[in-house]
Amino acid sequence: MTTTDERPAGFEKNDHKPVGHGRMLRKEDPRFIRGKGRYVDDVQLPGMLHCAILRAPVAHARIVSIDTSAAEAHPKVKAVVTGATLTGLGLAWMPTLSGDVQAVLATDKVRFQGQEVAFVVAEDRYAARDALELIDVEYDVLDPVIDVRKALDPSAPVIRDDLDGKRNNHIFDWETGDEAATEAVFASADVVVSEDIVYPRVHPAPMETCGCVADYDRIDSRLTLWSTSQAPHAHRTLYAIVAGLPEHKIRVISPDIGGGFGGKVPIYPGYVCAIVGSIVTGKPVKWMEDRSENLTSTGFARDYIMRGEIAATRDGRILAVRTNVLADHGAFNGVAAPVKYPAGFFGVFTGSYDLQAAYCKMTAVYTNKAPGGVAYACSFRITEAVYLVERIVDCLAYELKMDPVELRIKNFIQPEQFPYRTKTGWLYDSGDYEPTMRKALEIAGYDDLRKEQAERRARGELMGIGVAFFTEAVGAGPRKDMDILGLGMADGCELRVHPTGKAVVRLSVQSQGQGHETTFAQIVAEEIGIPPADIDVVHGDTDQTPFGLGTYGSRSTPVSGAAAALVARKVRDKARIIASGMLEVSVADLEWVKGAFHVKGDPEKSVTIQDIAMRAHGAGDLPEGIEGGLEAQICYNPENLTYPHGAYICVVDIDPGTAQVKVRRFVAVDDCGTRINPMIIEGQVHRGLTDGVGMALMEMIAFDEDGNCLGGSLMDYLIPTALEVPDWETGFTVTPSPHHPIGAKGVGESATVGSPPAIVNAVVDALRPFGIRHADMPLTPSRVWDAMRGVPRPPV
Amino acid sequence: MQVSMIVNGEEVTREIEGRLLLVHFLRDDLGLTGTHWGCDTSNCGTCVVWLDGEPVKSCTVLAAMAGGHEVRTVEDLEQGGELDPVQRGFMECHGLQCGFCTPGMMMTARALLDRNPDPSEGEIREAISGQICRCTGYATIVRSVRWAAAHEASTPAGGAS
Ligand code: FES
Numbered sequence: 024m025t026t027t028d029e030r031p032a033g034f035e036k037n038d039h040k041p042v043g044h045g046r047m048l049r050k051e052d053p054r055f056i057r058g059k060g061r062y063v064d065d066v067q068l069p070g071m072l073h074c075a076i077l078r079a080p081v082a083h084a085r086i087v088s089i090d091t092s093a094a095e096a097h098p099k100v101k102a103v104v105t106g107a108t109l110t111g112l113g114l115a116w117m118p119t120l121s122g123d124v125q126a127v128l129a130t131d132k133v134r135f136q137g138q139e140v141a142f143v144v145a146e147d148r149y150a151a152r153d154a155l156e157l158i159d160v161e162y163d164v165l166d167p168v169i170d171v172r173k174a175l176d177p178s179a180p181v182i183r184d185d186l187d188g189k190r191n192n193h194i195f196d197w198e199t200g201d202e203a204a205t206e207a208v209f210a211s212a213d214v215v216v217s218e219d220i221v222y223p224r225v226h227p228a229p230m231e232t233c234g235c236v237a238d239y240d241r242i243d244s245r246l247t248l249w250s251t252s253q254a255p256h257a258h259r260t261l262y263a264i265v266a267g268l269p270e271h272k273i274r275v276i277s278p279d280i281g282g283g284f285g286g287k288v289p290i291y292p293g294y295v296c297a298i299v300g301s302i303v304t305g306k307p308v309k310w311m312e313d314r315s316e317n318l319t320s321t322g323f324a325r326d327y328i329m330r331g332e333i334a335a336t337r338d339g340r341i342l343a344v345r346t347n348v349l350a351d352h353g354a355f356n357g358v359a360a361p362v363k364y365p366a367g368f369f370g371v372f373t374g375s376y377d378l379q380a381a382y383c384k385m386t387a388v389y390t391n392k393a394p395g396g397v398a399y400a401c402s403f404r405i406t407e408a409v410y411l412v413e414r415i416v417d418c419l420a421y422e423l424k425m426d427p428v429e430l431r432i433k434n435f436i437q438p439e440q441f442p443y444r445t446k447t448g449w450l451y452d453s454g455d456y457e458p459t460m461r462k463a464l465e466i467a468g469y470d471d472l473r474k475e476q477a478e479r480r481a482r483g484e485l486m487g488i489g490v491a492f493f494t495e496a497v498g499a500g501p502r503k504d505m506d507i508l509g510l511g512m513a514d515g516c517e518l519r520v521h522p523t524g525k526a527v528v529r530l531s532v533q534s535q536g537q538g539h540e541t542t543f544a545q546i547v548a549e550e551i552g553i554p555p556a557d558i559d560v561v562h563g564d565t566d567q568t569p570f571g572l573g574t575y576g577s578r579s580t581p582v583s584g585a586a587a588a589l590v591a592r593k594v595r596d597k598a599r600i601i602a603s604g605m606l607e608v609s610v611a612d613l614e615w616v617k618g619a620f621h622v623k624g625d626p627e628k629s630v631t632i633q634d635i636a637m638r639a640h641g642a643g644d645l646p647e648g649i650e651g652g653l654e655a656q657i658c659y660n661p662e663n664l665t666y667p668h669g670a671y672i673c674v675v676d677i678d679p680g681t682a683q684v685k686v687r688r689f690v691a692v693d694d695c696g697t698r699i700n701p702m703i704i705e706g707q708v709h710r711g712l713t714d715g716v717g718m719a720l721m722e723m724i725a726f727d728e729d730g731n732c733l734g735g736s737l738m739d740y741l742i743p744t745a746l747e748v749p750d751w752e753t754g755f756t757v758t759p760s761p762h763h764p765i766g767a768k769g770v771g772e773s774a775t776v777g778s779p780p781a782i783v784n785a786v787v788d789a790l791r792p793f794g795i796r797h798a799d800m801p802l803t804p805s806r807v808w809d810a811m812r813g814v815p816r817p818p819v
Numbered sequence: 820m821q822v823s824m825i826v827n828g829e830e831v832t833r834e835i836e837g838r839l840l841l842v843h844f845l846r847d848d849l850g851l852t853g854t855h856w857g858c859d860t861s862n863c864g865t866c867v868v869w870l871d872g873e874p875v876k877s878c879t880v881l882a883a884m885a886g887g888h889e890v891r892t893v894e895d896l897e898q899g900g901e902l903d904p905v906q907r908g909f910m911e912c913h914g915l916q917c918g919f920c921t922p923g924m925m926m927t928a929r930a931l932l933d934r935n936p937d938p939s940e941g942e943i944r945e946a947i948s949g950q951i952c953r954c955t956g957y958a959t960i961v962r963s964v965r966w967a968a969a970h971e972a973s974t975p976a977g978g979a980s
């Protein structure tokens with residue numbers, strides 16, 4: 024059963040009708056299905072050269088010497104650049120998005136396997152790779168810090184001796200909630216359950232790796248950069264700061280992007296290398312990483328070791344949640360999160376429950392692993408937070424011998440409590456959780472599933488049913504609280520209606536597959552009555568679009584979508600004044616019915632938005648004080664985040680002979696407020712559910728004790744194929760956000776956040792006959808086998 | 820060395836290095852950028868093209884090995900201005916998001932339908948199991964192929980917006 028929104032009859036031509044929201048086919052698809060997408064690696068410029076990067080073979084070593092002479096002598100090589108060269112240019116180090124610095128090319132030491140050491144620019148990609156083999160680097164190998172639990176041992180080698188006075192591997196301590204109040208609740212609670220829960224390191228691994236083409240024009244001192252960037256404007260500003268290039272001379276173009284999932288938010292050394300390569304050679308330079316470079320050196324995600332504790336009454340009233348987290352940030356703190364939120368939005372670990380107290384203490388450390396931290400559809404660490412609370416709630420249900428659904432429903436924040444201030448300070452905007460939960464139960468046929476499970480258990484079969492309920496905080500963010508390196512997290516939008524009534528809307532956000540060209544045309548169409556097919560959406564080019572912080576953390580619809588709706592309303596307000604002149608009535612006598620203004624009580628007297636557009640640009644008088652033209656712009660600063668929620672139910676079967684987990688069914692009921700294009704929403708949910716299967720059962724970036732990355736190829740880092748995932752069953756409820764002009768909430772990461780706990784809860788439920796209360800991801804056959812033998816082990 | 824092959828019905832001849840991969844030959848030498856390059860280990864399938872009518876991973880074939888053979892890429896699916904039902908199916912059923920895996924998926928789907936005009940869900944999943952899509956979760960790809968199977972003989976809708 025698949026509860027897709029069916030396309031209503033007559034809707035096929037929706038893109039030609041003056042309506043906005045609804046299932047509309049995507050405007051971007053005609054080029055993709057013809058193989059005419061334009062991705063970064065498709066860019067070919069005359070005289071273009073190719074950059075390849077030499078990477079560290081070991082995790083921790085001092086660089087003794089680098090000999091590039093043989094590489095320089097290669098007939099096709101145009102330049103060889105090392106950290107020493109960059110030091111001369113003041114470019115050896117660059118700021119990360121969280122106030123640390125990261126080496127563009129290593130100067131003193133290498134700090135993770137795969138770190139950038141030198142680069143070559145050559146006539147073609149193969150020659151550039153050949154030349155890397157000719158560079159001779161002598162390393163003095165040092166002990167690496169790989170086990171995060173030992174990173175703060177006094178005897179641990181200091182990774183970041185580049186930082187002044189740094190004598191340990193500590194990055195930050197962070198806490199949220201009320202420690203004393205939480206301790207008081209725990210001290211007097213009937214039941215306290217605690218569990219060590221690991222969220223292993225994973226990687227976004229979009230099908231397109233990272234890369235760019237840098238074209239520096241020496242005459243104009245202008246840099247054009249085609250780049251796999253989720254945030255072209257923020258990147259431009261950072262390049263201006265890092266490289267000292269004037270911002271107006273930099274143009275960042277993010278063309279079609281083959282998936283991002285957070286991995287294309289940071290600036291990677293490779294981009295800077297290509298820029299330097301172009302400046303040095305005077306030619307356009309392309310850098311495109313291969314898959315192993317992508318998996319070993321670009322932004323990873325998670326890597327939290329969490330101790331979860333929950334306090335409750337014996338009859339299942341949850342009182343408090345407490346957690347202690349050890350966060351592995353790798354060799355450089357490259358987390359892309361708002362400055363005041365070093366742990367992202369982990370503070371929502373209180374979940375969807377009405378608690379008396381909550382407290383979290385976190386310590387973040389350096390290790391000799393690739394830097395990063397929030398990449399991969401995590402809504403700024405909400406993935407970890409939701410996994411923690413939904414796992415520990417299930418542990419509590421286990422101890423109380425209570426049904427996990429009943430326990431959750433009993434503790435939900437109630438609809439009349441919204442807006443609800445959590446014990447960690449988040450203002451949940453709206454929610455009506457129980458109907459969403461009930462809908463999921465209904466689609467799944469929960470009671471029947473439990474009966475079936477009892478029968479199968481009696482026969483010795485291992486069937487598990489897992490439930491998870493999540494609330495996310497997405498749409499960063501209000502500029503009073505949120506910035507990245509001083510840049511406020513607002514988004515601009517411009518709308519221009521042409522004389523013939525067609526329009527162009529310019530966005531600051533950037534699509535990596537989310538379908539912005541469609542969704543944003545629909546948002547504007549709904550507000551202004553111009554058919555989506557007549558609205559061109561321009562994005563991904565800093566010369567063509569207003570400033571804004573880009574697409575990640577499910578922020579496009581909450582922030583930029585709001586900007587698009589409001590800019591359209593601004594244009595409509597002006598159109599109303601022009602219409603009043605055309606119809607010779609007062610503004611108050613006009614009524615807007617999608618696409619036209621009517622005189623109230625006289626629907627025959629009307630002008631369409633197209634008529635108004637022509638008048639706005641045409642000859643003849645306009646009402647007093649009104650300028651010609653029909654356009655507006657806006658910079659939207661969200662007043663709050665939006666809080667989508669959802670209920671997920673997973674059914675698994677485990678083969679008792681091989682310990683192989685099979686996801687038999689997965690039901691996802693999402694509430695993302697007002698739904699703009701149900702087809703696109705469903706697609707995003709499917710995507711995240713597949714992520715969940717990957718993380719829960721297959722994916723992990725592991726390291727051996729020497730710091731060798733064990734997940735450096737798609738043979739080692741397993742991503743679900745069509746055979747590992749079921750046919751998804753989806754449903755929805757609608758609780759509009761009161762803080763968004765059209766009531767929409769983000770949804771892009773909901774399923775990535777909500778599905779891992781549902782799957783793990785299902786596996787643990789299946790293993791109940793073995794007395795298992797918890798087992799860590801990824802639940803590969805060997806790890807499930809261990810759990811069945813009563814020895815579940817942590818993955819790191 | 821010199822290599823000649825038929826690509827999308829036309830003979831091409833180029834001077835190449837013996838080690839050049841077919842995927843790079845198609846993309847960089849012929850400008851057929853619909854075929855993508857997504858891994859180093861023959862796992863992702865974003866590079867799938869046809870070699871003499873069989874889907875192959877073009878990252879795992881040397882351009883030289885394709886000499887004297889016929890290659891068909893995604894750019895050839897549309898015939899005489901008419902989209903292939905597979906292409907229409909992917910648009911109708913939201914079988915793509917970022918579009919990066921899509922050309923490879925469609926080439927495999929076309930080959931499947933040529934052999935098996937009415938594949939089951941399981942057969943479709945099996946056929947695309949050597950390919951990865953990081954965006955769609957596969958269900959809509961399965962629906963897209965089913966849609967194409969159901970619309971093989973009908974009149975194309977055009978495809979452009
Ligand atoms: S490029 Fe990945 S299989 Fe060919």
Ligand code: FES
Pocket residue numbers: 230281282536914915916917918919920921951952953954955
């Ligand atoms: S559509 Fe993005 S990888 Fe398949």
